[in-house]
Amino acid sequence: MHKQVKGSDIRKAFLQFFQQKGHTVLPSSSLVPQDDPTLLFASAGMVQIKPYFLGLATPPNRRLASCQKCFRTSDIESVGDSKHLTFFEMLGNFSVGDYFKKEAIEWAWEFITRWLKLSQERLWVTVFLDDDEAAAYWQQIGICRERIVRLGEKDNFWGPAGESGPCGPCSEIHYDFGEDKGCGRPGCDPSCECSRFSEVWNLVFTEYNQDREGTRTRLPKPNIDTGMGLERISAVMQGKSTVYETDLFAPLVENIAGLTSRPYGRDETVDRALRIIAEHARGSTFLIADGVVPGNEGRGYVLRRIVRRASMFGRKLGLEDGFLGSLADTVIDAMGDVYPELKGNRKLVLGVLGAEEQRFNQALGTGLNVLDRIIEKVQSAGRRTISGQDIFMLYDTYGFPKELTAEIAGEQGFALDLSGFEEEMERQRERARAAHRFGLGEQTSLEVYEKLPVTSTRFAGYQELHQKSRIMALIKGGNPVESAAEGDTVEIVLDETPFYGEMGGQVGDTGEIRSEQGRAAITQASRPLPEMTVHLGEVVAGVLRAGALVEVEVEAERRMDIARNHTATHLLQAALRIVLGDHVRQSGSLVAPDRFRFDFTHLEAVGKEQLLRVQRIVNQKIRENIPVRDLILSYQEALSRGATALFGEKYGDQVRVVQVGEPAFSVELCGGTHVSYTGQIGMFHLISESSIGSGLRRIEAATGRGAEAFIEERLTKFETAAVHLDSKPEELPERIIGVLEELDRARKRSQSLERELARNMAGSLTSQAKEVNGTKVVAVRIEASSAEVMREVGDRLKEELGSGVVVLGAVYNDKVNFLVMVTSDLVAKGVSAGDIARRVAKEAGGGGGGRAELGQGSGKDTGKIEQALGLVEALIPH
Numbered sequence: 001m002h003k004q005v006k007g008s009d010i011r012k013a014f015l016q017f018f019q020q021k022g023h024t025v026l027p028s029s030s031l032v033p034q035d036d037p038t039l040l041f042a043s044a045g046m047v048q049i050k051p052y053f054l055g056l057a058t059p060p061n062r063r064l065a066s067c068q069k070c071f072r073t074s075d076i077e078s079v080g081d082s083k084h085l086t087f088f089e090m091l092g093n094f095s096v097g098d099y100f101k102k103e104a105i106e107w108a109w110e111f112i113t114r115w116l117k118l119s120q121e122r123l124w125v126t127v128f129l130d131d132d133e134a135a136a137y138w139q140q141i142g143i144c145r146e147r148i149v150r151l152g153e154k155d156n157f158w159g160p161a162g163e164s165g166p167c168g169p170c171s172e173i174h175y176d177f178g179e180d181k182g183c184g185r186p187g188c189d190p191s192c193e194c195s196r197f198s199e200v201w202n203l204v205f206t207e208y209n210q211d212r213e214g215t216r217t218r219l220p221k222p223n224i225d226t227g228m229g230l231e232r233i234s235a236v237m238q239g240k241s242t243v244y245e246t247d248l249f250a251p252l253v254e255n256i257a258g259l260t261s262r263p264y265g266r267d268e269t270v271d272r273a274l275r276i277i278a279e280h281a282r283g284s285t286f287l288i289a290d291g292v293v294p295g296n297e298g299r300g301y302v303l304r305r306i307v308r309r310a311s312m313f314g315r316k317l318g319l320e321d322g323f324l325g326s327l328a329d330t331v332i333d334a335m336g337d338v339y340p341e342l343k344g345n346r347k348l349v350l351g352v353l354g355a356e357e358q359r360f361n362q363a364l365g366t367g368l369n370v371l372d373r374i375i376e377k378v379q380s381a382g383r384r385t386i387s388g389q390d391i392f393m394l395y396d397t398y399g400f401p402k403e404l405t406a407e408i409a410g411e412q413g414f415a416l417d418l419s420g421f422e423e424e425m426e427r428q429r430e431r432a433r434a435a436h437r438f439g440l441g442e443q444t445s446l447e448v449y450e451k452l453p454v455t456s457t458r459f460a461g462y463q464e465l466h467q468k469s470r471i472m473a474l475i476k477g478g479n480p481v482e483s484a485a486e487g488d489t490v491e492i493v494l495d496e497t498p499f500y501g502e503m504g505g506q507v508g509d510t511g512e513i514r515s516e517q518g519r520a521a522i523t524q525a526s527r528p529l530p531e532m533t534v535h536l537g538e539v540v541a542g543v544l545r546a547g548a549l550v551e552v553e554v555e556a557e558r559r560m561d562i563a564r565n566h567t568a569t570h571l572l573q574a575a576l577r578i579v580l581g582d583h584v585r586q587s588g589s590l591v592a593p594d595r596f597r598f599d600f601t602h603l604e605a606v607g608k609e610q611l612l613r614v615q616r617i618v619n620q621k622i623r624e625n626i627p628v629r630d631l632i633l634s635y636q637e638a639l640s641r642g643a644t645a646l647f648g649e650k651y652g653d654q655v656r657v658v659q660v661g662e663p664a665f666s667v668e669l670c671g672g673t674h675v676s677y678t679g680q681i682g683m684f685h686l687i688s689e690s691s692i693g694s695g696l697r698r699i700e701a702a703t704g705r706g707a708e709a710f711i712e713e714r715l716t717k718f719e720t721a722a723v724h725l726d727s728k729p730e731e732l733p734e735r736i737i738g739v740l741e742e743l744d745r746a747r748k749r750s751q752s753l754e755r756e757l758a759r760n761m762a763g764s765l766t767s768q769a770k771e772v773n774g775t776k777v778v779a780v781r782i783e784a785s786s787a788e789v790m791r792e793v794g795d796r797l798k799e800e801l802g803s804g805v806v807v808l809g810a811v812y813n814d815k816v817n818f819l820v821m822v823t824s825d826l827v828a829k830g831v832s833a834g835d836i837a838r839r840v841a842k843e844a845g846g847g848g849g850g851r852a853e854l855g856q857g858s859g860k861d862t863g864k865i866e867q868a869l870g871l872v873e874a875l876i877p878h
Contacts, residue, residue, distance in 0.1 A: 005116075005234075005237045005238065006234075006247050007230055007231070007234040007246060007247055007248040008338070010091075010116070010230060010233060010234060010237060011067050011089070011091065011230055011338070013111075013115055013116070014065070014067070014091045014111065014228070015065055015066075015067060015091075017107075017110075017111050017115055018063075018065035018093045018107075019065070021063065021093075021107060022061075022063050023061065023063040023064055023065040023093060023094075024060050024061035024063065024064055024065070025064075025065050025066065026048065026060075026064055026065070026066040027066070028066060028067060028068045028069045028339070029042060029047065029048040029068065029069075030042070030069075030290045030291070031069050031070075031071050031087075031286060031287060031290040031292070032290050032291055032292065032299065033047055040073060040298065040299060040302070041070075041071040041072070041073070041299065041302075042068065042069065042070055042071065043070055043071065043072045044068070044070060044090060044092075044225075044227060045066055045068040045070070045090040045091070045092030045094070045225070045226075045227050046092070046094070046166070046204075046206075046225045046227070047068070048066070048068070049064060049094050049096070049225065050165055050166060052064075052094075052096045053096060053165075053166040053206060053209075053219065053223050053225075054165070054166065054209060054219075055220060059096045062095065062096045062097060062098035063093075063094070063095060063096075063098055063099070064093070064094040064095075064096065065091075065092065065093045065094065066091075066092055066094075067089055067090070067091050067092075067230065067338075068089070068090045068092060069087070069089060069286060069290075069339070070087070070088050070089070070090045071086055071087050071283060071286070071287065071302075072085075072086060072088075073086065073302050076302075076305060076306065076309070076403065077403060077407070079275070079276055079279045079280065080272040080273075080275050080276040080279075081272075081275075082241065082242035082243075082244070082275075083232075083242065083243060085231060085243065085279055085283075086279065086280070086283045086306065087279070087282055087283035087286050087287075088229050088230065088231050089229070089230040089231065090227045090228070090229060090230070091227070091228040091229075091230055091233075092225065092226050092227045092228070093107070093224070093226050094223065094224060094225055094226070095223055095224035096221075096223055097220070097221030097222070097223060099224060100205065100222050100223075100224060101133055101134050101137055101171075101203075101205055101224075102137050103224075104203050104205070104224045104226060105134065105137045105138060105141065105171065105203065106137070106141060108173060108201055108203055108226065109141050109142075112173060112200070112201065116233075116237060118175065118236070118237075120142065120143075122175055122176045122177075123143070123147070123173060123174070123175065123176070124143075124147040124148075124149065124173075124174045124176055124189065124190050124197065125138050125143055125147065125148055125149070125171055125172065125173055125174065126148075126149045126150070126151050126155065126156055126171065126172045126174065126190050126191070127148060127149075127150055127151075127156060127169075127171045128150070128151070128152075128153075128156040128157060128169035128170065128171070129150050129151065129152055129153075129156070131150075131156075131169050131171070131205075134169070134171045134205070135148050135150070138171070149189045149190055149191060151191055155191065156169060156170050156171070156172065157169050157170065158170040158202070158204040158206075158225075159210065160209075160210050164209075164210055164211050164212045165209065165210065166206040166208070166209055166210075166219065166223065166225070167204075167206060167208050167209070167210045167216065168204055168205045168206040168207040168208055168222070169204075169205055169207070170202055170203060170204040170205065171202075171203045171205070172190070172199050172201065172202045172203070173199070173200055173201040173202075173203075174190040174197045174198065174199050174200065175197065175198045175200050175236045176196060176197055177195070177196055177197070177198065178196065179196065181194075181195055181196045182194045182195070182196030182197075183196070198232060198235070198236060199232070200228060200229075200232055200233050200236055201226065201227070201228040201233075202226065202227050202228070203224070203226045204224070204225040204226065204227070205222060205223075205224065206219065206222065206223040206224070206225050207219060207222045207223075230248070231243040231246065231248055231249075234246040234247070234248055242275075244264075244274075244275050244278065244279075249278055249279075249282075251330060251334060252278045252281065252282065252327060252330050252331065252334075253274055253275070253278050255326070255327060255330050256274050256277050256278055256281075256317075256327065257274060259319060259323055259326070260274075260314075260317040260318055260319060261318075262274070262317055262318075270317065273313040273314075273316055273317050274317075276309065276310060276313045277310045277313050277314055277317075277327070278327070280306040280307065280309055280310035281310055281324055281327035281328060281330075281331065282327075282331050283306055284303055284306050284307050284310070284324065284328070284353065285327075285328040285331040285332065285342065285349055285353075286331075286339070286342070287299070287302075287303050288303070288345070288348060288349045288352045288353070288695075289339070289341045289342050289344075289345040289348070289349055290341065291585060291587065291601070293352055293587075293601065293693060293694055293695040293696055294307065294352065294356045294693075294694045294695070295693060295694075300693075301401070304356065304399075304401065305401045305403055305404070307324065307353065307356045307357065307360070308356075308360050308399070308400075308401060308404060309401075309403070309404060309407075310324060311324070311357055311360050311361070311364075312364075312404060312407075312408075315364070320361075321361075322353070322354050322357040322358060322361070323357075324353040324354075324357055325350045325353050325354050325357075328346075328349050328350055328353055329346075329350070332346050332349065344582060344583070345583050347581065347583050347603075348583040348601055348603065348695065351603035351604075351695065352603065352694060352695040355603065355694050355695065356694055359399070359694065360399060363398045363399050363400075364398075366398060367394060367397075367398030367399070367400050368408075370393075370394065370398065371394060371400070371405065371408060371409070374386060374390045374394075375409065375412060375414060378414065384413065384414055384415060385414065385415045385416065385417050386405070386409055386414055386415070386416050386417065387417050387420055388416075388417040388418070388419065388420020388421040388422070388423060388424050389420065389424060391405055391416055391417070391418070391420070391421040391424075392421050392424035392425065392428075395421075396428070402416065402418065402421055406418075444475055444478045444491060444528070445478065446528060446529075448475065448478060448479065448480065449528045449529050449532060449534070450529065452472070452473045452480065452493060452532075453472065453473065454472040454473065454493065454495065454532075455529055455531065455532050456529075456531035456532055457472075457493065457494055457495065457496065457497050457501075457531065457532050457533040458495065458496040458497075459496075459497060459498075459500070459501075459533065460496055460497065460498050461497065461498035461499060461500050461509070461554065461673065462630070462673065464498045465498050465511075465553065465554040465556050465559060466498065466551070466552070466553045466554070467496065467497075467498055467551075467552055468549060468550070468551060468552070469494040469495055469496045469497060469549075469550055469552045470494065470495050470496075470547065470548070470549055470550065471492060471493070471494060471513075471515075471544065471545065471546050471547060471548050471550055472493045472494060472495050472546070472547075473492075473493040473546060474490055474491070474492060474493075474544065474545075474546050475490065475491040475492075475493075475534075476488055476489070476490050476491075481546075482545060482546050483543055483544065483545045483546070484518075484520075484539050484543065484544050485518075485539060485542075485543050486518070486539050486540065486541055486542060486543070487538070487539065488538065488539045489536075489537075489538050490520060490536075490537065490538070490539055490544065491534045491535065491536050492513055492520065492522075492534070492535040492536075492537070492544070493532065493533070493534055493535075494513075494533070494535070494550070494552065497525075497533050497535070497552055498552060498553075498554050499511065499522065499525040499533055499535055499552070499554055500525060500554075500559075500562075500672070500673055501525045501526050501527035501532075501533035501534070502524070502525065502526045502527065503527050503671065503672075504589075504670065504671055504672055505569075505588065505589035505590050505591050505672075506562060506566055506591040506672040506673070507562065507590070507591065507592050507593070508524050508525035508526055509522075509525045509554045509555065509558070509559055509562075510522055510523055510524070510525075510554075510555045510558060511552070511553050511554040511555045512551075512552075512553050513535060513537070513544070513550050513551070513552050513553075514550060514551045514552075514553075515542075515544055515545070515548045515549065515550045515551075516548075516549075517542045517543050517544070517545065517548070518539055518541055518542030518543045518544040518545075519539070519540055519541040519542060519544075520535075520537045520538060520539045520540065520544055521537050521538055521540050522535045522536065522537035523536060523537050523538070524536040524537070558593045559673065560675075560680075560704075561593035561594070561704060561705055561706065562591060562592065562593050562673065563673045563674050563675050563680075564675055564680065564681045564682065564703040564704040564706075565591050565592065565593070565595065565596040565701075565702070565703050565704075565706070566591045566596070566670075566672045566673060566674055567628055567658075567660070567674045567675045567678065567681060568596065568618065568681055568684050568701065568703045569586075569589055569591060569596055569598050570658060570660055570666045570668050570670070570674075571617075571618045571621050571622070571660065571665070571666060571678065571681075571684070572598055572614065572618055572684075572699065572701065573586055573598070573600070573644070573666065573668070574660075574665055574666040575613075575614045575617040575618050575621075576600060576602075576614055578617060579610050579613050579614050579617070580602055580606065580610065583601060583602070584600050584601060584602055585600060585601045585644070586598065586599065586600055586644070587599045587600060587601055587696060591672065593706070594702065594705075594706040594709070595687065595700060595701065595702040595706050595710075596700070596701060596702070596703075597698055597699065597700045597701075598698070598699045598700075598701070599692060599696060599697070599698050600696070600697055600698075600699070601695055601696060601697075602695070602696075602697045603695055605689065605691065605697070606689050606697065606699075611686055611689055614686070615684065615685070615686050618684045619683065619684050621660070621661070621665060621678050622678045622679060622681045622682070622683065622684060623679070624661075624678065624679075625677050625678055625679030626660060626661040626662075626665065626677065626678050627660075627661070627662065627676070627677055628658065628659070628660050628674050628675055628676055628677060628678060629658075629659055630656055630657065630658050630659075630674070631656070631657045631659060632654055632655070632656055632657075633654070633655060633657050634654060634655070635654070635655050638655050638657045638667075638669055641657070641664075641667055642664070642667050643655075643657050643667045643668055643669050644667070644668050644669070645668075645669045655669050656669070656670060656671050657669055657670070658670040658672075658674055660678065681703045681704060682703060682704040682705075682707070682708070683703065683704065683707045683708070684701060684702075684703050684707060685701060685702055685703075685707040685710060685711060686699060686700075686701050687700040687701055687702060687710065688700045718732065721736075722735075725739060751786075751788070751789075754784070754785060754789050755788075755789060755792050758782075758784070758789050758792045758793040758796070759792065759793075759796050761782065761793060762793050762796035762797045762800065763796075763800070765778055765780055765782075765793070765797055766778070766797060766800045766801065768780055769801060769804065770873070772873045772876045773876050773877065773878045775803075775804060775805060775826060775831070775876050776801050776803060776804035776805070777804060777805045777807070777872060777873060777876060778797055778801070778804065778805070778806050778807070778808075779805075779806075779807040779808075779869045779870075779872035779873070780807075780808065780809070780869065781808075781809045781810065781865055781866065781869060782808055782809070782810050783810065784808075784810040784812065785812050786812065787817065787819070787856070789810075790808050790810055790817065790819045791819065793808060794806050794808055794819050794821045795821075797821075798821045798823060801823070802823070803823045803825050803826065804823055804826070805820070805821070805822050805823075805826065805831060805833075805836070805872070805876060806819075806820070806821040806822075807819070807820050807836065807840065807869060807872045808820075809840075809865045809868065809869050811862045811865065814862075815846070815858050815859060815860055815862065816844045816846075816858060816859045816860075816861070816862045816864070816865045816868070817856075817857075817858045818837055818840050818841055818844075818848060818855075818856065818857045818858065818859075818868070819837075819855075819856055820833040820834075820836045820837040820840070820850070820854070820855035820856070820857075821833060821853065821854055821855075822836075822852065822853055822854075824853065827852045827853055829877075830877060831852075831876070831877060832852045832855070833850055833851065833852060833853055833854050833855035834848075834849045834850035834851055834852060834854075834855040835855070835875070836855060836872065836875050837849060837850055837855030837856055837857040838855070838857060839871060839875055840857060840868045840869070840871055840872065840875075841857025841858055841859050841868070842857075842859075843859070843864060843867060843868040843871055844858075844859025844860070844861050844862075844864045844865060844867075844868045845859045845860045845861040845864065846858045846859030846860055846861075847859075
């Protein structure tokens with residue numbers, strides 16, 4: 001074995017080899033797929049190549065190679081054994097309609113035997129059952145027939161990466177560790193699941209495209225898609241039995257072993273925990289660096305699962321406090337040169353991990369106790385399955401992913417009712433849908449749009465707001481129609497439009513569509529298909545017909561308001577990066593005419609002075625009246641110019657770049673509408689800043705007319721307040737402080753008088769004491785404005801009674817409040833103030849409790865105060 005070969009050496013050698021074969025080396029794309037809605041994460045090297053295979057984009061070269069970051073969620077529960085990973089690096093070479101099986105097989109063999117110098121005698125290959133062509137090529141380069149294994153679709157047919165996409169038969173290269181590592185059965189080969197063989201390279205011959213229904217059609221040209229896991233080939237090259245012993249993982253495992261004082265390799269239970277922590281620390285570091293933050297849905301939920309799973313196993317090894325940050329530092333130091341986004345987002349990674357660990361640790365102790373009680377309850381009932389309701393409660397209240405509950409419960413032999421859990425989740429989703437249902441009318445299905453005679457609309461709205469066009473389709477009530485008359489709500493598809501369809505956070509345009517025979521008021525423009533703009537509105541006069549020539553006009557003033565706000569979001573992001581740091585990234589936005597909101601990654605609340613500095617920077621750029629221009633560039637050229645992109649947004653080969661200033665103050669990939677010069681924005685005003693989740697902040701702001709209206713409204717209220725306080729506006733702050741100080745003094749005088757009255761009241765209340773079962777009892781309603789006054793009266797009564805029970809009721813803060821006091825001699829006889837408070841408050845529609853000497857409670861039904869106090873005598877024991 002070549003133990004001196006590092007994983008980084010293999011990565012470098014692979015890319016160099018294929019460069020020499022005429023391949024263009026592509027940088028790894030983000031783990032968050034930018035152009036494939038069927039994928040949660042990039043799970044294979046082919047993900048960024050998929051548009052080229054499908055003919056949707058033109059590749060920079062028909063021969064491509066990469067080392068792609070990958071993340072697979074299917075293996076999360078398996079992580080902890082010797083081989084499964086969620087995050088891994090995939091080495092791959094690709095042919096987009098260029099070479100095919102012969103070259104792919106010959107080059108794979110050349111690299112693995114001549115560059116990596118693996119023994120040919122240790123290598124076996126598998127091919128698809130009827131792939132005689134691939135088998136023949138393997139024999140031609142020297143593989144004997146006995147070491148070529150034919151397998152079926154389960155093993156040697158590579159499906160699409162996602163619900164649909166390119167696929168085809170494959171051929172795999174396997175490394176043979178030797179018969180002594182296997183099961184010992186005669187005829188053991190790579191189809192055996194024993195540990196003798198390890199698949200190191202998969203060559204996929206993509207000949208088909210599979211749709212969501214599973215139907216396969218031949219691609220115009222066959223392609224090559226290969227994948228070799230860097231971690232797995234490193235284990236082979238370094239003579240290690242697991243990937244965790246390679247140089248790619250060893251420093252991380254050693255770090256954890258040092259933190260826990262539990263060395264690796266002595267106890268399999270400890271080893272499994274160390275592997276889980278190391279793998280999840282690495283995976284979470286890469287996910288956060290690529291813009292994922294913890295959440296309860298989608299990618300955020302996956303991140304939360306692995307962070308909390310790592311935290312749980314850390315606790316099992318004695319790591320009570322946050323520790324994942326130090327492990328992330330190790331990952332960043334080791335891999336930051338290859339993946340610079342790690343170093344660039346170090347602060348964000350450490351902050352998000354720290355916050356998520358803290359949040360989980362706060363809930364974990366309570367949640368574990370709750371789970372223990374659930375298990376005891378289930379066990380005492382003679383059952384071995386935890387209900388869906390209980391799983392959901394742990395998830396919803398204590399942040400326990402169902403997989404974590406399953407892992408903990410499974411260790412004690414309990415199963416989970418996962419179908420019941422999904423029913424509870426669906427009920428929650430339905431509650432959320434009901435809360436956000438605003439009386440939407442009929443919805444047109446996607447299939448209706450796809451079957452229209454035209455599925456694209458040329459957008460002319462960057463240059464024009466008024467133009468001629470033709471109606472290509474009309475939809476009414478969810479169905480295509482030939483005409484729409486006055487009063488009809490209609491969707492209109494044109495061949496060309498100046499209307500911006502809602503996309504990328506920017507709302508759609510409004511305006512009018514007019515023909516010689518009719519007119520429609522357009523209230524919304526949207527994009528149900530990527531290239532189609534649909535105009536929703538009402539026919540307000542005459543009739544509109546499919547095929548008619550029309551005048552199309554966007555409401556110009558509203559469009560300008562939107563453009564002001566949209567350009568301001570670009571200025572805002574640039575200013576935030578200046579003030580807060582380069583870790584700031586946009587994670588969402590809403591650009592409307594009156595105001596906008598901007599969501600971004602940041603770990604803590606933005607300070608008041610920081611916000612003021614951001615506002616000053618943006619307004620300075622507005623006053624400078626710098627040009628705003630759009631450029632059409634290749635995606636790679638745009639990124640090389642420093643353009644920022646929104647994670648998860650789809651970008652093609654050619655992208656629109658909006659640049660503010662020369663030299664550039666801001667450069668972003670953006671398809672929205674903007675002003676021509678920043679001076680057209682007029683002014684920018686920050687309205688609010690708040691948290692919307694772990695590591696995510698939201699700023700709301702306004703520009704132009706919206707900012708003017710907001711400031712006018714605030715000034716009007718300010719001036720009105722000044723009038724009411726008989727003050728000049730400029731003196732209002734001092735006047736308010738003076739009034740508040742005066743109110744505070746008056747409040748203190750009032751409270752002093754109330755307490756004096758309370759003490760005097762106590763003397764008269766003593767005479768109302770009744771003797772019940774040998775115990776003196778005062779149970780009365782009093783006038784009090786606070787718990788302090790009630791306590792003052794109660795203490796005085798208790799003192800004057802010497803021995804007895806005091807129960808006071810008073811109405812304040814829109815509820816009935818109770819105070820119960822019991823002297824120490826009666827406490828010794830079993831009288832409990834807490835019990836009395838609980839019973840009395842319950843009668844008034846509330847609850848209470850407390851200690852034996854002192855109890856408190858409250859109820860919503862103020863009309864039942866006398867009835868509740870009337871219970872007291874019955875609560876005094878004999």
